[in-house]
Amino acid sequence: MDKYKIDYKDKGKIKRKNKVREDLEKVIDELEIKDSMTISFHHHFRNGDLVGDMVMKILENKGIKNLTIFPSSLTSAHDHFGQYIKSGLIGRICTSGLRGKLGKDISSGILEEPVIIRSHGGRARAIISGDEKIDVAFIAAPHCDVQGNANGFQGKSPCGSLGYAQVDAKYADKAVILTDDLTEEVALPYSIPSYDIDYVVEIENVGIKEKIMSGATRSVTNPKELLIAKKTAQIIEALDIVKNNFSFQTGSGGSSLAVTKYLKESMIKKNVVADFALGGITGHIVKLHEEGFIKKLMDVQSFDLSAVSSLKENKNHFEIDASYYADYSNTGNSVNRLDVVILSALEIDTKFNVNVITGSDGVFRGASGGHSDTAAGSEVCIVVAPLVRGRIATVKEKVLNIITPGSTIDVLVTDHGVAVNPNRIDIIDKLKESKVKIMDINELKDMAEKITGKPEKVEYTDKVVGLIEYRDGTIIDKVYQVKQ
Amino acid sequence: MSKLRRTMLYVPGSKPSMIKDIYIYKPDSIMFDLEDSVSLKEKDSARFLVSEALQNVDYRGIETVVRINGLDTEFGQEDLKMMVKAQPNVIRLPKTETAEDVEEVERIIVELEEEYGIEKGKTKMMAAIESATGVMNAMSIAKSSNRLIGIAIGAEDYVTNIKTKRTPEGTELLFARCQLLNAARSAGIAALDTVYSDVENMEGFRKEVEHIKSLGFDGKSIINPRQIEIVHEVFTPTVEEYEDALQVLDAIKRAEESGSGVISLNGKMIDKPIVERARRVIELSKIN
Numbered sequence: 001m002d003k004y005k006i007d008y009k010d011k012g013k014i015k016r017k018n019k020v021r022e023d024l025e026k027v028i029d030e031l032e033i034k035d036s037m038t039i040s041f042h043h044h045f046r047n048g049d050l051v052g053d054m055v056m057k058i059l060e061n062k063g064i065k066n067l068t069i070f071p072s073s074l075t076s077a078h079d080h081f082g083q084y085i086k087s088g089l090i091g092r093i094c095t096s097g098l099r100g101k102l103g104k105d106i107s108s109g110i111l112e113e114p115v116i117i118r119s120h121g122g123r124a125r126a127i128i129s130g131d132e133k134i135d136v137a138f139i140a141a142p143h144c145d146v147q148g149n150a151n152g153f154q155g156k157s158p159c160g161s162l163g164y165a166q167v168d169a170k171y172a173d174k175a176v177i178l179t180d181d182l183t184e185e186v187a188l189p190y191s192i193p194s195y196d197i198d199y200v201v202e203i204e205n206v207g208i209k210e211k212i213m214s215g216a217t218r219s220v221t222n223p224k225e226l227l228i229a230k231k232t233a234q235i236i237e238a239l240d241i242v243k244n245n246f247s248f249q250t251g252s253g254g255s256s257l258a259v260t261k262y263l264k265e266s267m268i269k270k271n272v273v274a275d276f277a278l279g280g281i282t283g284h285i286v287k288l289h290e291e292g293f294i295k296k297l298m299d300v301q302s303f304d305l306s307a308v309s310s311l312k313e314n315k316n317h318f319e320i321d322a323s324y325y326a327d328y329s330n331t332g333n334s335v336n337r338l339d340v341v342i343l344s345a346l347e348i349d350t351k352f353n354v355n356v357i358t359g360s361d362g363v364f365r366g367a368s369g370g371h372s373d374t375a376a377g378s379e380v381c382i383v384v385a386p387l388v389r390g391r392i393a394t395v396k397e398k399v400l401n402i403i404t405p406g407s408t409i410d411v412l413v414t415d416h417g418v419a420v421n422p423n424r425i426d427i428i429d430k431l432k433e434s435k436v437k438i439m440d441i442n443e444l445k446d447m448a449e450k451i452t453g454k455p456e457k458v459e460y461t462d463k464v465v466g467l468i469e470y471r472d473g474t475i476i477d478k479v480y481q482v483k484q
Numbered sequence: 485m486s487k488l489r490r491t492m493l494y495v496p497g498s499k500p501s502m503i504k505d506i507y508i509y510k511p512d513s514i515m516f517d518l519e520d521s522v523s524l525k526e527k528d529s530a531r532f533l534v535s536e537a538l539q540n541v542d543y544r545g546i547e548t549v550v551r552i553n554g555l556d557t558e559f560g561q562e563d564l565k566m567m568v569k570a571q572p573n574v575i576r577l578p579k580t581e582t583a584e585d586v587e588e589v590e591r592i593i594v595e596l597e598e599e600y601g602i603e604k605g606k607t608k609m610m611a612a613i614e615s616a617t618g619v620m621n622a623m624s625i626a627k628s629s630n631r632l633i634g635i636a637i638g639a640e641d642y643v644t645n646i647k648t649k650r651t652p653e654g655t656e657l658l659f660a661r662c663q664l665l666n667a668a669r670s671a672g673i674a675a676l677d678t679v680y681s682d683v684e685n686m687e688g689f690r691k692e693v694e695h696i697k698s699l700g701f702d703g704k705s706i707i708n709p710r711q712i713e714i715v716h717e718v719f720t721p722t723v724e725e726y727e728d729a730l731q732v733l734d735a736i737k738r739a740e741e742s743g744s745g746v747i748s749l750n751g752k753m754i755d756k757p758i759v760e761r762a763r764r765v766i767e768l769s770k771i772n
Contacts, residue, residue: 221684227508227509227709388504415505
């Protein structure tokens with residue numbers, strides 16, 4: 001028998017599949033979304049997200065129940081989502097962040113199932129590993145062609161990087177693009193390729209671009225934030241991190257932003273440039289890039305409109321997806337090559353554990369974000385925070401909830417002093433040779449307590465309202481319902 | 485070395501969030517204000533707040549100053565009563581016009597010290613001069629009390645009083661500044677310059693600090709912690725100044741060892757004022 005079988009039947013021109021649908025409702029009908037399915041959306045528009053609610057409204061009208069919603073994060077744009085929980089539409093939530101009214105609602109126990117809090121890297125890991133299966137991803141895209149090639153930096157409502165949505169598009173069973181800039185022309189360069197997309201729908205507004213700003217473009221004038229930033233820069237200098245081709249990540253908090261300014265001075269002094277800056281990219285970072293101080297930008301999330309236009313204009317400003325950014329199971333991820341990351345904290349305890357998800361009242365008011373990912377991957381992780389916020393101590397004996405284990409935090413910089421994790425003898429030794437004075441973290445805790453007094457303990461019930469999943473998929477903490 | 489007063493940082497007495505840990509910025513002096521930065525409605529609460537803070541917060545050895553309301557207001561007496569009890573290092577009088585203004589406050593302080601069992605003379609004073617009359621009387625004000633540690637110029641009221649406004653060059657203030665400075669030096673007390681209110685204009689601020697330093701002032705009242713760094717920088721001797729000063733002191737040492745009467749360095753004669761300046765430079769360098 002000839003092992004090469006000839007089959008000449010049924011060859012012909014491909015019948016083109018039209019992915020474009022005239023409205024979202026039609027798509028949802030075709031998708032046959034059923035009770036208990038998992039749907040996702042992204043938070044690249046942050047407070048300006050319109051798509052999440054648009055989808056929920058239609059699904060609610062169709063009488064769907066018990067959905068798992070799997071956004072990359074939830075913002076104030078989703079404040080009213082409690083109503084979808086009460087109506088039975090939402091039965092489970094997985095997210096990075098939870099705040100505002102929805103945060104309060106969840107903390108008060110309106111959702112039966114605990115919310116799963118994941119880091120950005122942890123979310124990508126959960127999707128790729130199959131721990132979580134997305135049935136339908138609804139992706140807001142500022143620019144898209146009829147085939148589904150899409151990007152976030154063109155169109156009338158650009159949001160910049162689509163780094164979180166890239167993973168959803170690739171791994172969801174079905175992926176739908178919603179765009180307000182649909183084009184016949186092929187949309188190149190694409191962030192999301194057409195082969196990951198099943199449907200395209202044109203809508204009036206995909207998101208409010210002005211609201212992507214998380215205050216990250218402001219120039220820092222708060223003297224406390226500047227004081228902390230300056231100390232942080234001194235430490236970075238003392239640790240000899242600022243060398244040619246070093247890498248760093250800063251957050252969008254005031255102190256973190258201001259560190260960028262001092263890093264520049266340090267780079268000038270030492271006559272070196274950085275290889276890359278990672279993570280959420282701000283206008284401050286873009287400016288350093290354009291001035292030649294940072295060779296490359298690796299952008300999973302654009303924090304402001306200057307970052308958005310830089311992504312479009314600057315050829316060394318690269319968009320990266322959440323797995324490439326911070327996924328624990330991705331051996332080539334970017335956090336693992338970070339020299340230094342500057343992070344913030346709502347609370348930090350004497351074991352250096354950090355809480356960025358619940359406030360001092362135990363209520364959800366933050367986000368896991370890339371906190372634990374970058375802390376674990378970076379060579380040096382510095383947490384910056386005021387010792388006291390208002391009347392609330394930041395440094396405590398024990399944090400209410402752990403997002404990032406203290407074993408991955410190296411240095412704490414407050415406005416009242418600096419503490420180093422006792423595990424990092426190398427850092428302690430280097431700082432001892434510098435002008436930076438090191439304190440015991442317990443001393444800082446005592447100082448904070450002296451200012452604020454000992455707060456009353458938060459009272460909880462036995463009901464678990466949230467589970468904090470570490471980036472490797474293990475549960476590291478439970479969030480309990482706060483007693484009313 | 486006399487107490488450094490390069491920076492006297494204003495804190496409104498009505499702002500607990502600032503009062504509680506203002507020491508973190510490490511100014512040379514902290515000045516709690518009960519006067520112009522506190523609204524009429526908050527005068528009482530500010531007084532209590534500052535009093536509690538002075539008695540309970542550890543200001544890490546930084547000099548504490550309280551600017552009280554004038555005795556010609558309904559708040560002045562009460563301010564003085566509570567503040568002498570709370571014992572900041574210094575009580576600052578606003579709008580001082582004559583030596584009698586200082587003497588009047590001192591009389592009350594003496595009584596209060598006695599009443600509270602505080603060591604006599606412990607409560608120091610400083611006077612702010614903010615009018616043409618005050619400037620003309622600067623000398624007698626400066627010498628009016630042993631408790632006075634310094635005099636300061638308050639420019640905003642002063643320029644209004646002399647019918648002009650402040651300019652970046654500060655020509656309008658030159659006379660008052662020089663008058664005040666000479667009065668202070670003659671009395672052997674500190675001379676402090678006025679605030680620079682545009683906190684966003686760091687360049688203009690630096691120029692003004694350089695200017696008042698060259699006039700001879702000890703330092704400046706400041707309204708934002710962000711201004712501290714610049715003042716301290718300007719008042720810190722440069723490496724060259726430091727090295728020159730070291731050479732001067734070294735030359736004296738050598739001359740003393742060899743019993744030589746005339747001291748010269750690189751062909752220039754070194755006399756007493758040069759040595760004094762060199763010592764001051766070394767001391768300032770050590771602090772920084």
